[in-house]
Amino acid sequence: MTRLIDLPPAQAKRLAELDCPDFATRPWVTGVPLAERRVAIVSSAGLVVRGEMPFRGRDPDYRVIPSNTTAPDLLVSHISINFDRTGLQEDWNVVFPIDRLNELAAEGTIGSVAETHYSFMGATDPVQMETHARELAGRLKSDRVDAVILSPV
Amino acid sequence: MSALGHYLEEEGIATVAISLIRPQTENTKPPRALWVPFELGRPFGPPNDPGFQKRVLVAALRLLERKAGPVLIEDFPHDDPRAQPDPEWRPSFVPTAPAAEGADALALRLEAEVRLLDTAHRRWVAQHGRTTTGLSGLAIADCARYVADWLRGKAPPSPRDGFSPPLMLRFAIDDLKAYCLEAAAAGPAKPSSRQLGDWFWNGTAPGEAIHALRAAYLEAEDDRLKLIAGNFMVPAARVRA
Numbered sequence: 001m002t003r004l005i006d007l008p009p010a011q012a013k014r015l016a017e018l019d020c021p022d023f024a025t026r027p028w029v030t031g032v033p034l035a036e037r038r039v040a041i042v043s044s045a046g047l048v049v050r051g052e053m054p055f056r057g058r059d060p061d062y063r064v065i066p067s068n069t070t071a072p073d074l075l076v077s078h079i080s081i082n083f084d085r086t087g088l089q090e091d092w093n094v095v096f097p098i099d100r101l102n103e104l105a106a107e108g109t110i111g112s113v114a115e116t117h118y119s120f121m122g123a124t125d126p127v128q129m130e131t132h133a134r135e136l137a138g139r140l141k142s143d144r145v146d147a148v149i150l151s152p153v
Numbered sequence: 154m155s156a157l158g159h160y161l162e163e164e165g166i167a168t169v170a171i172s173l174i175r176p177q178t179e180n181t182k183p184p185r186a187l188w189v190p191f192e193l194g195r196p197f198g199p200p201n202d203p204g205f206q207k208r209v210l211v212a213a214l215r216l217l218e219r220k221a222g223p224v225l226i227e228d229f230p231h232d233d234p235r236a237q238p239d240p241e242w243r244p245s246f247v248p249t250a251p252a253a254e255g256a257d258a259l260a261l262r263l264e265a266e267v268r269l270l271d272t273a274h275r276r277w278v279a280q281h282g283r284t285t286t287g288l289s290g291l292a293i294a295d296c297a298r299y300v301a302d303w304l305r306g307k308a309p310p311s312p313r314d315g316f317s318p319p320l321m322l323r324f325a326i327d328d329l330k331a332y333c334l335e336a337a338a339a340g341p342a343k344p345s346s347r348q349l350g351d352w353f354w355n356g357t358a359p360g361e362a363i364h365a366l367r368a369a370y371l372e373a374e375d376d377r378l379k380l381i382a383g384n385f386m387v388p389a390a391r392v393r394a
Binding site for chain 1: 154155156157158159160161162163164165166167168169170171172173174176177180181182183184192193194195196197198199200201203206207210211213214215217218220222223224235281282283284285287288315316320324327330331334335338344346349384385386387388389390
């Protein structure tokens, strides 16, 4: 078990008190039952398909991860070194639960798995990501995605 | 992460976030989030435990069917069973005391220990079918050489277009860490991240080299190098006073 109290005090304080956007709205989208939903993963782990441009510092855009990407081809280019990487070195589902999603689709718990998944680099100021996130929503809709699981590190 | 949920939801896409840092999630107030009591870097819990991972994923996805919100933040009740140390784990090698002091001697040890880990790393790749090294685009021996040259004070040029030398150093260090930690975890034991980190940061030549690089470039004139040395080489929990 690791909670904030297990981290160095300065790091825990910085994480707990990180300046977060103060949004004026509280959006809430409802939809069909889970068994009919099409689910995509959007990560903030700085994931990148091997051979493509890694996140260089705090790039505000996102990288595309086609659903046929295999585990050997997914790398982590997050700028932070203050999170564990040994778990995802052993099993990508620790951060990118694509095998679990495919199993849930096969057994009917969810409707289907998206054609494409995405990753941002979470240490970027969220305000800088906004334009890219809103543009991404259009891509998700064109893939008929109606549920997103957001996976941080 | 919670902010991304807010933007996507405003655009009409339902979202649920895994939360690793509850105070941040409480501040951002996303539409839906499942807080998990796991180590940073493990949002779905233990590696190679499909049943546990699936319970986390389903607990999160089920929040999409709830009527009460926004804001909906729930807690996942189970701890990560892999957070405990494995007493059966043994590191790939036990570092010995250096025969000589100084950056040049450490650079030589760094390259030698990376070569020493080759067999264990091959075992890791055979076991897991993958490696997470590759950000730098360099073979691991070249990574070790590149990092060693920085340690020797050579400030080597970047071998890749679009990657500044400090960025290349960061990626080469990331690759070295991944290589060493993968090699150290090869085999049937299930070490915790703390066991692996204790081994790497407290005596291996690559770990010592990264500590030394941080100290050497903490006051560098190049702002990018200074930033990387201060924040992106040695984890906060491992920085020496």
